Ligand code: NPQ
């Protein structure tokens with residue numbers, strides 16, 4: 294195909310409840326969506342970067358600038374583009390994986406729609422529905438936390454993940470474990486701890502957690518190795534895993550025994566499939582992370598999470614966990630699972646009326 298135009302859409306989506314993590318409190322999702330118009334038809338991709346550079350160094354205004362000034366011009370100048378050739382065409386730009394992922398996903402959506410192939414089939418999904426977990430933010434007190442968790446249990450979620458930070462860890466985990474009994478439970482620190490906290494974190498062993506996610510800063514593989522040796526609970530990297538090579542390195546060094554896969558963080562769904570494959574070969578289970586995606590990104594995540602080695606429930610929650618109304622047809626839990634879309638491409642349609650209503654500014658159209 295040839296890329297005829299790249300459109301950049303910005304939408305502000307209010308969250309149904311504030312989401313607090315160790316890096317801050319979010320009340321709205323400021324989303325960048327990319328539409329490619331090609332000789333084979335249109336495709337959509339969602340950029341997972343946040344409004345501020347607090348989870349990753351990438352953030353939404355930066356992604357927009359990188360796409361506008363570098364990524365889109367490179368694709369618009371190419372005679373022939375396929376989803377499989379995007380990474381090579383964009384290789385001259387260092388890093389900026391979330392920006393690259395959004396563009397590559399839009400091309401993949403266009404290509405697979407034209408071929409009549411679903412994302413699930415393209416990725417090699419081996420099931421038609423995926424087990425869902427939910428990520429629960431830091432609350433202002435234990436009563437509020439338990440009420441929120443109780444609501445999600447009632448909705449059928451198959452795994453609870455608690456956000457933790459120093460001062461909000463042992464007691465919330467104990468209270469939630471007492472509430473939910475044997476339901477799978479895990480925690481995510483988003484890099485909030487240091488080497489001095491290893492003994493403290495080992496106290497989490499008594500709660501039978503599935504895993505502890507990213508306690509230390511993303512560059513610090515060594516301290517994750519030290520923690521893995523000091524606790525029974527499996528250590529799982531999120532922020533640190535930016536490619537299949539890094540995943541292989543972290544696994545072989547004993548820093549992580551389970552891997553969180555987020556396509557945006559690793560530069561796209563093609564690389565996410567490679568991370569899955571590397572982990573599968575080494576016998577390391579994976580699960581699908583989440584970045585408060587709209588239906589556009591959620592559809593692709595659910596298809597990815599249907600691959601064989603995604604053996605733990607993902608942060609693939611229903612649309613209503615985050616949004617009163619989604620940008621696509623909503624994803625709704627059925628017995629704690631989401632159904633993998635079967636239509637061509639991502640299998641969902643963007644509600645362009647809502648996109649226009651909620652737009653932060655008119656779309657930007659880039660052409661050759
Ligand atoms: C994680 N996600 O696993 C991330 C962190 C995260 C579902 O816990 C706006 C956009 C707010 C992206 C808050 C979950 C966010 C965000 C948290 C990502 O580490």
Ligand code: MG
Nearest residue numbers: 481506507531
């Ligand atoms: Mg995480």
